[in-house]
Amino acid sequence: MPIPASVSVVIITRNAAATLRQTLDSVLGFDDVVIYDNGSSDDTLRIAADYSNVSLYEGDFLGFGPTKRHAVSLAKHDWIVSLDADEALSPALVDAILAWVDNASPNDLGQMLRENWMMGRPVRHSGWGNDWLIRLFNRQCHNFNDAMVHESIALGQHSRVQRLTGTIAHTAVTDLSQFLEKINRYSSIRADSGKLKSYPVPVIFIKALFAFIRTYLLQRGCLDGWRGLVIAVSNANGVFWKYMKNYLKTNR
Structure with a gap:
């Protein structure tokens, strides 16, 4: 009922x-x-x-x-x-x-x-x-x-x-491929939003590296075993690709 x-x-x-x-x-x-x-x-x-x-x-x-x-x-x-x-x-x-x-x-x-x-x-x-x-x-x-x-x-x-x-x-x-699908989809949405700031490639790399460090060390992802490592790598990739896709809109 x-x-x-x-x-x-x-x-x-x-x-x-x-x-x-x-x-x-x-x-x-x-x-x-x-x-x-x-x-x-x-x-x-x-x-x-x-x-x-x-x-x-x-x-x-x-x-x-x-x-x-x-x-x-x-x-x-x-x-x-x-x-x-x-x-x-x-x-x-x-x-x-x-x-x-x-x-x-x-x-x-x-x-x-x-x-x-x-x-x-x-x-x-x-x-x-x-x-x-x-x-x-x-x-x-x-x-x-x-x-x-x-x-x-x-x-x-x-x-x-x-x-x-x-x-x-x-x-x-439920499957690691979901991380790759989300990274590609979400990074494209963010890059196409027109709201991202454009950064030089070295800065993009540093921001992606910090995303890994934040997740794996500062947020203690290391305590989640291989799952924490996968999440940290995924977060770093998400940051890298959204800014790279945005960068390539005006720099080719």
Whole structure:
């Protein structure tokens, strides 16, 4: 039976068949789950159609912030839970959301702890641990910003953030090739955004090297074993390629 609360769940998807069913199973009780798909070629649309509480929309990808903001506009309710297609709410978090919304004001936002999993194990360091994210908000007062990558909820002067119990289980990586795909896609989005500063090649190299040092040493990725090393290398590559792609737009 649907949960008697005015809360919509909003998800954007693109080739999310490997994880989407787990995500949708975790929000079965919500009466309004919006999926905004950006050109999936796998079974994402067929899986979404199996769920009676899902409203499916298809459209262009506008960058993560603008796309999520558009998806939010399609929801039935003003209270929004934003999820990625590889995330799932724990039962305890579902209960906390419903109890919290009953007493919240539109200026309030709910912050949730995300547990990030990489190939069968949670990652506790490398910048992936203690990952508190604002994922519950009222769209009358809040929404996503314009960031093309690493989007977040824009806060106002009277915003109040409160932490909720329970967790979001994030199946971040199931295959190492996902790192390469994300590096290529995200670096292209950032380079095409027109918001990156252009740096000389030696500076780009230094920034990429610092990204590795920050992740592996300062954020204690070394304690995550080979997973921490892979994340550190991936972060360094992401920095290198976004700035190199941007550099090559005006220097050839």
